[in-house]
Amino acid sequence: MSAKFSLINEDRGARLGQIITPRGVIDTPAFMPVGTAATVKALTVEQINQTNSQIILCNTYHLHLRPGIERIQRVGGLHNFMNFQKPILTDSGGFQVMSLSKNTKITEDGAIFNSHVDGKKIFISPEISIDIQKKLNSDIIMVFDECPKYSKEKRMIKDSMNLSTRWAIRSKKEFGINSNKMLFGIVQGGIFNDLRLESLNKLKEIEFDGYALGGLAVGEPQVEMFNTVEAISSLMDKNKPRYLMGSGTPGDLLGAIKRGIDMFDCVLPTRSGRNGLAFTWEGKINLRNAKYQNDDTPLDKNIHCPASNLYSKNYLNHLINCNEILASTLITWHNVAFFQDLMKKIRNAIKNSKFIEFHNQHFKRLNA
Amino acid sequence: MSAKFSLINEDRGARLGQIITPRGVIDTPAFMPVGTAATVKALTVEQINQTNSQIILCNTYHLHLRPGIERIQRVGGLHNFMNFQKPILTDSGGFQVMSLSKNTKITEDGAIFNSHVDGKKIFISPEISIDIQKKLNSDIIMVFDECPKYSKEKRMIKDSMNLSTRWAIRSKKEFGINSNKMLFGIVQGGIFNDLRLESLNKLKEIEFDGYALGGLAVGEPQVEMFNTVEAISSLMDKNKPRYLMGSGTPGDLLGAIKRGIDMFDCVLPTRSGRNGLAFTWEGKINLRNAKYQNDDTPLDKNIHCPASNLYSKNYLNHLINCNEILASTLITWHNVAFFQDLMKKIRNAIKNSKFIEFHNQHFKRLNA
Numbered sequence: 215m216s217a218k219f220s221l222i223n224e225d226r227g228a229r230l231g232q233i234i235t236p237r238g239v240i241d242t243p244a245f246m247p248v249g250t251a252a253t254v255k256a257l258t259v260e261q262i263n264q265t266n267s268q269i270i271l272c273n274t275y276h277l278h279l280r281p282g283i284e285r286i287q288r289v290g291g292l293h294n295f296m297n298f299q300k301p302i303l304t305d306s307g308g309f310q311v312m313s314l315s316k317n318t319k320i321t322e323d324g325a326i327f328n329s330h331v332d333g334k335k336i337f338i339s340p341e342i343s344i345d346i347q348k349k350l351n352s353d354i355i356m357v358f359d360e361c362p363k364y365s366k367e368k369r370m371i372k373d374s375m376n377l378s379t380r381w382a383i384r385s386k387k388e389f390g391i392n393s394n395k396m397l398f399g400i401v402q403g404g405i406f407n408d409l410r411l412e413s414l415n416k417l418k419e420i421e422f423d424g425y426a427l428g429g430l431a432v433g434e435p436q437v438e439m440f441n442t443v444e445a446i447s448s449l450m451d452k453n454k455p456r457y458l459m460g461s462g463t464p465g466d467l468l469g470a471i472k473r474g475i476d477m478f479d480c481v482l483p484t485r486s487g488r489n490g491l492a493f494t495w496e497g498k499i500n501l502r503n504a505k506y507q508n509d510d511t512p513l514d515k516n517i518h519c520p521a522s523n524l525y526s527k528n529y530l531n532h533l534i535n536c537n538e539i540l541a542s543t544l545i546t547w548h549n550v551a552f553f554q555d556l557m558k559k560i561r562n563a564i565k566n567s568k569f570i571e572f573h574n575q576h577f578k579r580l581n582a
Numbered sequence: 583m584s585a586k587f588s589l590i591n592e593d594r595g596a597r598l599g600q601i602i603t604p605r606g607v608i609d610t611p612a613f614m615p616v617g618t619a620a621t622v623k624a625l626t627v628e629q630i631n632q633t634n635s636q637i638i639l640c641n642t643y644h645l646h647l648r649p650g651i652e653r654i655q656r657v658g659g660l661h662n663f664m665n666f667q668k669p670i671l672t673d674s675g676g677f678q679v680m681s682l683s684k685n686t687k688i689t690e691d692g693a694i695f696n697s698h699v700d701g702k703k704i705f706i707s708p709e710i711s712i713d714i715q716k717k718l719n720s721d722i723i724m725v726f727d728e729c730p731k732y733s734k735e736k737r738m739i740k741d742s743m744n745l746s747t748r749w750a751i752r753s754k755k756e757f758g759i760n761s762n763k764m765l766f767g768i769v770q771g772g773i774f775n776d777l778r779l780e781s782l783n784k785l786k787e788i789e790f791d792g793y794a795l796g797g798l799a800v801g802e803p804q805v806e807m808f809n810t811v812e813a814i815s816s817l818m819d820k821n822k823p824r825y826l827m828g829s830g831t832p833g834d835l836l837g838a839i840k841r842g843i844d845m846f847d848c849v850l851p852t853r854s855g856r857n858g859l860a861f862t863w864e865g866k867i868n869l870r871n872a873k874y875q876n877d878d879t880p881l882d883k884n885i886h887c888p889a890s891n892l893y894s895k896n897y898l899n900h901l902i903n904c905n906e907i908l909a910s911t912l913i914t915w916h917n918v919a920f921f922q923d924l925m926k927k928i929r930n931a932i933k934n935s936k937f938i939e940f941h942n943q944h945f946k947r948l949n950a
Contacts (some may be wrong), residue, residue, distance in 0.1 A: 256911075297893055
């Protein structure tokens, strides 16, 4: 069986679809919890599954450093290693080379840098990144790209985009023919829409199974991100999934879906969960706040997840105050369940061609 | 329905029984995981339940300090507060007054000390401890006792034992009539068997629903603990449960069950779990050890718990190396499941009058 995308409904800009892979169906718009080091932090796979997550993202860069690919490849890949049998998307490492590593040197060949874990010198090229992702046996593989820092120097961003394009060609060649997996290209070009468009057109010539927007959600104002998404996403292939990398808040998701995005990943629900912050339909709340000592209601009695409907805010506040591990687990678990609840309701709204109403009803509160 | 104990079989010293409470049956010999601050550290209640634990222990001292009794009493007690609906035993706080608090002063009235959390001055008397435990709505309540440090000064230990006896009388009075709960007396007397016996006889006069051995498992040699257990337990009421507090290792459990003990609690499986130590039928193993990088087998494929049979040692070793919360959760979960697997097999051996064979087959390896 081949992996493929099918578009089910369009509601003005918003799209309802399905990515069908041998490991399962992913309903889009989809949110992917982040499982950097082969674990969605603080959750067991049973708990991930209970949130109705249909796909997670893992990081090639981190797994290459620890535990190393051999220990994962030996058991047949990431799914077996971490016991998650649904689809997995792996990032190529390009973003982490920029954001995490030290003494990075970019050449035509690839990136040389020092590991942030132990300082060891490491080289990643497009060929190496794709080879690793194939050994990880991930279902959706990303091209290896250069992710320049946010910058207004157009010449530099253009050179970088062109390098990423040449790396995309090499990534595709290394990927080869692999019909049960998908390879996504990554549109670069910073805040320059003409460069973004040039990048997209070149990637479309190479032909990928999906197209991602890279180098966004890195601290720029939301309106700027929405502008870039709006300018580019409608020019992406209609019959292929569109993925906004590293985004975002519930407000980011609503706004980007309105502008045609199908896929998201973000550490927000998991990282916030470890810091006592819970996402709710009324907005984000800080469970450390003393007022929750008097609140015996659960985070959301309507979300079908024990962390959402079974434990009171009073109890969660107590667990946080005692630095109990269970606080991280329960709030992370709820947050991921909340994000999936949001996505499900969004998909339902698109299905019924009522997405704009849904967006307008919730955007302000969820974007606060 | 009243709480009661029924003795089902005796296999030389070892006893098979059941404690029947309105919240559920506890098969004995029983192991109680410790849920100090209203959480068995790193586990959800769903996970605790999957280990077949039939009762847990919580600490009055810790809960009195944080979050305070009002926030628990308000929702009807500990079961609702932490969402654990099976029986809960609460320790009286006597042990923590000795081991955790600062500037402790013991008077006839009770104990005055500074909280280890915020230094606040706190007073606990037998009446206050029992009142708190009733407000926590625990199913098995322990008398408030003085727990002197390990000592060979007989005069001091005797005075302390006599004080504990007077406190036991006051505890019983405060407990009142409460047929769906049980109140246990605690035998003190240090390493002096004549004092232990005197303590037990006085407690039997007062009459409790069960009898515990306190002040053991505090660092004394195992043989000394076994000697005390052997000297006292057979003199305890045959038709009431016998509880060795704060114990122990798998070897401690086997040895104490052989000498007539029915109930245990210990932080060992949970604390070890957070430190990367796993209990197995082959003995304790340190999953940090590099050799587990090459071990793709689970901790125990025969134990019906995902943490035991689903995740490889290779994966667990990776999680520990990355300081992932999931390492603590999975190894704790397995350890508690292992302890319950051990207890189940022990009960089965007693049922079939084959406990001594079972003991001899496993003691050496499990006690290493």
